[in-house]
Amino acid sequence: MHLLFEHYKNIDNYFKQRIMLLGVKGDWVHCEIIFDELDNLRASSWGSKGTDFEKWENIKKPNLFEIYMLPSENWREVYQFMKNHEGTPYDKLGVIGMVYGIAVQHKNSKFCSEICYEAIKNHVSLPIPSVRPSSVSPLQLRRWIINSGVKRVPSSALNK
Structure with a gap:
């Protein structure tokens, strides 16, 4: 099981790049959990469709991603957590709250770093702070x- 972070320069639209860069206050603007146990199935919350799974695609610009190997003894629990949230809408209002540091969140919606933080905090043995999940940016989680x-692993390690 891995955690992937995407750099803002991987976003094709320059205007959207700048909004994301300013919004999360750093270079890393998206995150997702990758289940190498399931042929690198990816799980996250995407702005276009909410919490969902996507098939692995080879990383075309590896320098615009960072991948970290997570302890995998509870990967099934992390997968089930993500599966239980599948179809949850993307939390646009929550992202605005995260950017401005105010507690704004819809109970039944998630954004990428919020759901990844919850999955990791609840099911992976790592000493990360206990905070309000809707306040976590991809940069903070990283x-x-x-x-x-x-430890970071080469993004080419997941390319098949």
Whole structure:
């Protein structure tokens, strides 16, 4: 099981790049959990469709992604957590709240770092802070993962 972070420069639209960069206050604007146990199935919450699974696609610009190997003893629980939230709408209002540091969240919606944080915090043994999930940005989650000693792996390691 891995955690992937996407760099804002991977977004094709320049205007959207800038909004994302300013919004999350850092270079890493999206995250997702990758289940190498399931042929690298990806799980996250995407703005276009909410929480869902996608098949793995080879990373075309590996320098615009970072991948960290997570402890995998509970990967089934993480997968089930994501499966239980499948179809949950993307939390646009929650993202705005995360950006401005205010507690705004719809109970039945999630954004990428919120759902990834919850899955990891609840099912992976890592010393990351306990905070309101809707306040977690991809950049914060990345820092906590790095600070907990998780090592980065080459993104080419997942390309098949």
